[in-house]
Amino acid sequence: MRILLYTGKGGVGKTSVAAATALRLSQLGYRTIILSTDSAHSLADSLDTALGPEPVLVAPKLWGQEVDVLHEIDLNWEKVQNYVTSLLSWQGMEGTLAAEMSVLPGSEELAGLLRIIAHRESGNYDVVIVDCAPTAETLRLLSFPEMGEWWLQKIFPIQRAAARVMRPLMRTMTNMPMPKDEIFDAVKHLMEQLQHIHTILVDPQESAVRIVLNAEKMVVKEAQRIYTYLNLFGYATDLIVCNRVIPDEVNDPYFAAWKDSQKRYLGLIDEAFSPVPILKGPFFDQEVVGLPMLQRMGDAVYGDRDPSTIFFTGRAQEVRPQVGGKGYTLSLPLPLATKSDINLLQTGDELIVQVGWYKRNIILPRVLTTLSPHGARFEDGRLVINFN
Numbered sequence: 001m002r003i004l005l006y007t008g009k010g011g012v013g014k015t016s017v018a019a020a021t022a023l024r025l026s027q028l029g030y031r032t033i034i035l036s037t038d039s040a041h042s043l044a045d046s047l048d049t050a051l052g053p054e055p056v057l058v059a060p061k062l063w064g065q066e067v068d069v070l071h072e073i074d075l076n077w078e079k080v081q082n083y084v085t086s087l088l089s090w091q092g093m094e095g096t097l098a099a100e101m102s103v104l105p106g107s108e109e110l111a112g113l114l115r116i117i118a119h120r121e122s123g124n125y126d127v128v129i130v131d132c133a134p135t136a137e138t139l140r141l142l143s144f145p146e147m148g149e150w151w152l153q154k155i156f157p158i159q160r161a162a163a164r165v166m167r168p169l170m171r172t173m174t175n176m177p178m179p180k181d182e183i184f185d186a187v188k189h190l191m192e193q194l195q196h197i198h199t200i201l202v203d204p205q206e207s208a209v210r211i212v213l214n215a216e217k218m219v220v221k222e223a224q225r226i227y228t229y230l231n232l233f234g235y236a237t238d239l240i241v242c243n244r245v246i247p248d249e250v251n252d253p254y255f256a257a258w259k260d261s262q263k264r265y266l267g268l269i270d271e272a273f274s275p276v277p278i279l280k281g282p283f284f285d286q287e288v289v290g291l292p293m294l295q296r297m298g299d300a301v302y303g304d305r306d307p308s309t310i311f312f313t314g315r316a317q318e319v320r321p322q323v324g325g326k327g328y329t330l331s332l333p334l335p336l337a338t339k340s341d342i343n344l345l346q347t348g349d350e351l352i353v354q355v356g357w358y359k360r361n362i363i364l365p366r367v368l369t370t371l372s373p374h375g376a377r378f379e380d381g382r383l384v385i386n387f388n
Contacts, residue, residue: 002308003128008212009222010134013243016288018131019046021307024298026062030126035065037112038133048290072111117197204236212241215265224363238312243281277311327388
């Protein structure tokens, strides 16, 4: 079983790459489902077929789905929504509006995660492809299980105990609806599911996040940032897909400057993400819509490779809290370097690591931008930098 999540800055062709991957996997004989967790769904447009909140057969061994948060609420946490609706109605909100407003922040991320684990445990599929929302929403999606685990351990027991104590007293003072034990049981079940899916998504043998980008400065910078964040949360990135590369055979003068620019940023991409493999997809002569064009894209990106392959194992870059909770450490693989070769310079959210003539610009996650590098050491062929 493989779970592959495709993300990237909006407009880079992420949905097309994810759909092309799913189609190619189905043609290789894998029972494949691709689902979109983006609230602004474009997966149906890419596949050129109608999709809904439940899986739809698109091609032999290929199913598609666009997750609908309201549909998922009805299936998975109706009791919780009913309580929130009753609470909003008690405060004077009209019934229909109260029902709409009862969709709590984070519900879309929760809906997507629950569907992923449901497909994984159903036994109906060999591969789950997730067409994630653009970068910021993807980070919320992937950080949600960790937040849920913290809430379940730290806050949930206090809230439940307080509700049990206050419920009899509140009944004598007001008719405000108080959450019953069944509400807490439903929430606890959801949070336990989040713990389970976090275990699955951080297992590199089962799951991987793949970053889709273009050879453009702003896109590469954002891709570097999400790559660092993924390492911070412990998620494995096993592949980078550089999309819309102008083919060498295009000699029109109109594209000359654009090709030069792409060539420059392709070098930056190699530098920024090495040793993670980088595959390239061409800028096609027509819009990538429908199964025939998606097949062309899949052939161009993967060649004779199986997209379900684990393309890279290990952590090219890791961010971890220091022992004792004071600061963080950032580690990079530099197996042949010595400490005397290394210079470090932090400018804003960029850390420049220079080893001899080689220089690498690393976009730091926000948690590190307010800290400064203090000391570096080598451990098992990795450069470890302390941030305090």
